[in-house]
Amino acid sequence: MEKEGLGLEITELRLGLPGGSAPILVDKNEKKRVFSDISGDHDNSSTDWKLTQTKNQAVGWPPVCSYRRKNSFHEKDHLETSKMYVKVSMDGAPFLRKVDLSMHKGYSDLALALEKLFDCFGIGESLKDAENSEQVPIYEDKDGDWMLVGDVPWEMFIESCKRLRIMKRSEAKGFGLQPKGSDHRGNSKDVAK
Amino acid sequence: MMNYFPDEVLEHVFDFVTSHRDRNAVSLVCKLWYRVERFSRQRVFIGNCYAISPERLIARFPGVKALTLKGKPHFADFNLVPQDWGGYVQPWIEALARSRIGLEELRLKRMVVSDESLDVLSRSFTNFKSLVLVSCEGFTTDGLAAIAANCWFLRELDLQENEIEEKKNDWLGCFPDSCTSLVSLNFACLKEVNLAALERLVARNPNLKSLKLNGAVTLEALQRILMRAPQLVDLGTGSFVLDRDPNDSETYKKLRATILQCRSIRNLSGFLKVTPRCLPAIYPICLNLTYLNLSYAAGIHGSELIKLIRLCGKLQRLWILDCIEDKGLEVVASTCKDLQELRVFPSDPFGAGHTAVTETGLVAISSGCPKLNSLLYLCQQMTNAALIAVAKNCPNFIRFRLCIRDPAKPDPVTMQPLDEGFGAIVQSSKRLRRLSLSGLLTDRVLLYIGKYAEQLEMLSIAFAGESDKGMLYVLNGCKKLRKLEIRDSPFGDMALLRDVGKYETMRSLWMSSCDVTLGGCKTLAKKMPRLNVEIINENDQIKFAHEDSQKVEKMYLYRTLVWPRDDAPEFVWTLEKLLFTPGVLLEDQWSSLTN
Numbered sequence: 001m002e003k004e005g006l007g008l009e010i011t012e013l014r015l016g017l018p019g020g021s022a023p024i025l026v027d028k029n030e031k032k033r034v035f036s037d038i039s040g041d042h043d044n045s046s047t048d049w050k051l052t053q054t055k056n057q058a059v060g061w062p063p064v065c066s067y068r069r070k071n072s073f074h075e076k077d078h079l080e081t082s083k084m085y086v087k088v089s090m091d092g093a094p095f096l097r098k099v100d101l102s103m104h105k106g107y108s109d110l111a112l113a114l115e116k117l118f119d120c121f122g123i124g125e126s127l128k129d130a131e132n133s134e135q136v137p138i139y140e141d142k143d144g145d146w147m148l149v150g151d152v153p154w155e156m157f158i159e160s161c162k163r164l165r166i167m168k169r170s171e172a173k174g175f176g177l178q179p180k181g182s183d184h185r186g187n188s189k190d191v192a193k
Numbered sequence: 194m195m196n197y198f199p200d201e202v203l204e205h206v207f208d209f210v211t212s213h214r215d216r217n218a219v220s221l222v223c224k225l226w227y228r229v230e231r232f233s234r235q236r237v238f239i240g241n242c243y244a245i246s247p248e249r250l251i252a253r254f255p256g257v258k259a260l261t262l263k264g265k266p267h268f269a270d271f272n273l274v275p276q277d278w279g280g281y282v283q284p285w286i287e288a289l290a291r292s293r294i295g296l297e298e299l300r301l302k303r304m305v306v307s308d309e310s311l312d313v314l315s316r317s318f319t320n321f322k323s324l325v326l327v328s329c330e331g332f333t334t335d336g337l338a339a340i341a342a343n344c345w346f347l348r349e350l351d352l353q354e355n356e357i358e359e360k361k362n363d364w365l366g367c368f369p370d371s372c373t374s375l376v377s378l379n380f381a382c383l384k385e386v387n388l389a390a391l392e393r394l395v396a397r398n399p400n401l402k403s404l405k406l407n408g409a410v411t412l413e414a415l416q417r418i419l420m421r422a423p424q425l426v427d428l429g430t431g432s433f434v435l436d437r438d439p440n441d442s443e444t445y446k447k448l449r450a451t452i453l454q455c456r457s458i459r460n461l462s463g464f465l466k467v468t469p470r471c472l473p474a475i476y477p478i479c480l481n482l483t484y485l486n487l488s489y490a491a492g493i494h495g496s497e498l499i500k501l502i503r504l505c506g507k508l509q510r511l512w513i514l515d516c517i518e519d520k521g522l523e524v525v526a527s528t529c530k531d532l533q534e535l536r537v538f539p540s541d542p543f544g545a546g547h548t549a550v551t552e553t554g555l556v557a558i559s560s561g562c563p564k565l566n567s568l569l570y571l572c573q574q575m576t577n578a579a580l581i582a583v584a585k586n587c588p589n590f591i592r593f594r595l596c597i598r599d600p601a602k603p604d605p606v607t608m609q610p611l612d613e614g615f616g617a618i619v620q621s622s623k624r625l626r627r628l629s630l631s632g633l634l635t636d637r638v639l640l641y642i643g644k645y646a647e648q649l650e651m652l653s654i655a656f657a658g659e660s661d662k663g664m665l666y667v668l669n670g671c672k673k674l675r676k677l678e679i680r681d682s683p684f685g686d687m688a689l690l691r692d693v694g695k696y697e698t699m700r701s702l703w704m705s706s707c708d709v710t711l712g713g714c715k716t717l718a719k720k721m722p723r724l725n726v727e728i729i730n731e732n733d734q735i736k737f738a739h740e741d742s743q744k745v746e747k748m749y750l751y752r753t754l755v756w757p758r759d760d761a762p763e764f765v766w767t768l769e770k771l772l773f774t775p776g777v778l779l780e781d782q783w784s785s786l787t788n
Contacts, residue, residue, distance in 0.1 A: 020699075058600060058681065059271075059272060059273065060268065060271030060272050060273045061271070061600055061655070062539060062571055062596055062598055063270070063271050063596055063629075063653075063655070064271070064538065064539060065270035065271065065328070065354070066270060066271070067328065067354040067355075067356070068354070068488075068538065070490075071382075071489065072488070072489050072491060072514075072538075072540070109210075153436060155436065156436050173435070177348070181548055
């Protein structure tokens, strides 16, 4: 096939700029073009086809329309998990942390992780025995409301949790937050702040 | 003889001529027919919005009621066309609004639509009935609110796979209480909706036949909606999720009962989120389904999916994810004997593809479903033997699009190119109109296509071919070719310039990452005044007017009566036209240009 003026060096796999011994090319598209050169430059029966790194990064390949890409592959299936990082703030801590909710099997698992993150005890206790614990974990749900952690099934929680906050019990006073174990259910729609 | 009939008789006869092509042909017979046809034409299809201007449309077809417009080239779907390339509907709507056109239907594909356009549209045509937007962008739910509020006789609002910015407004609530004419409503591409407004809307629209919901519509809401609309023929569910055991759920029981009342559902889609244990509720529908689209239902796979498929004995069209695997396709093949169309999409396009489908699944389908005429198949690998078997089993393909995940992958058994396999397909399917190639391919396959694919109208080539000869085989052989799109293939100026007249018989040609040069494009543009040759010059790759030998990364050319377009962004270059003389072009160019 004709490749006017271009030597076979064009078929060399390179991810960087042309090297010293290569013909000088003005072609800034070389990286993208490497693949087409590969597929173009073989004789009839040749099996010169090679796997290249650039090939797998070809723009727009495989040809799946962008709407479909955005909406089916990253959509979390109800029963499957993918990364679910949410911010966690703790009253008194100077900066926030992030935790991947999908990595945890349930509330106690999460509580342990949070205790490790903030190097404190008591979060797990707060889920079991809210009345006596120092901390009150709350979360912001999809509607923007602040809810007490632990009321709903775990799967529902991780679907709707947008961020977490570990509030000090002293901050929570006056919001009418009632622990789960007491007579009334906590009024979980109170806005924490 | 026909010339002695009064115009009304001719018009009445032409009423029976409905396809665009036939009407275009009618208009070319003689001046009289041209005139009668022109005044009686109600439906106009414009495949490239830059081929003609709205003013000329209005001048020629003052009675137009239904308009279809397409904007960006097909490869825009795959992010090969930069933002702001063009395809704006605003000038069309403005021109139509200024005129006395009684527009009733507008269908747009790959166009940029603004809220302002939708607002003007909604206010300018009192009988406006149908808006269909496919793969469009640029508007928000404010625009939808205008449509809902102002189009009092709206029958259809169909939003397919658009990028819509969602504002906090309640656009659905803008349908007035007096709106009772809806037949079709599809808002699946939105994320939110006002459920209460939706239920009221459905309740007061007894003619609703097609309803496609989004993920915000819960199972509970679905049940209430179906109670109000048992007459539905076409249903797209939203979120099909239950957070407790279905056996303990009143909602689920109600849903099952309600679905039994919906005896007309023939098309089913959605399941954007799914609790598989709830699927038995839809089993009664499966028996009568003719179209099932589970291509967004990543939550349905494995045995649940198979159970569902086994019930769909009357299926004619199936859109599915590749998690169905070859085994699942074998079930389709043994169950869906009337299958005509199959589309298999990747559930994970960038992943290792463990659950992908292969040639085995396709052969099974072809063997069990001989009526198959339309295929889109994204797969892990393909062999010549398989394609040859498919060609033999299914000689009726109209559309055949095969995409092998690894570009330029050979037959894994023989390590040969797939020329013979595709060659068999084009040779056996004499009515083939659309073809997409993939895998390792030489010029040979293009020779076969040029020789055998006599009805081919659209061809997509990627990472294929060896030389200019390949492209020439296609250009010379495929007489009915309308759209040719090529990427990453070694075709250059020689092929591009050999038969420049060919491009006036086609709608468009796209070439990206090929070997055409700036000089080649300039030469073509100079020779062909009725072509618009656009060079999409991202990242400032080409310094204009220097180095004609520079390769052009992306070229898009199309025939047009109104070159050059005045809305091209900076990175799109349309080249100097030396010969263009406006006003000289004849009306009979229209027919060929708007095909």
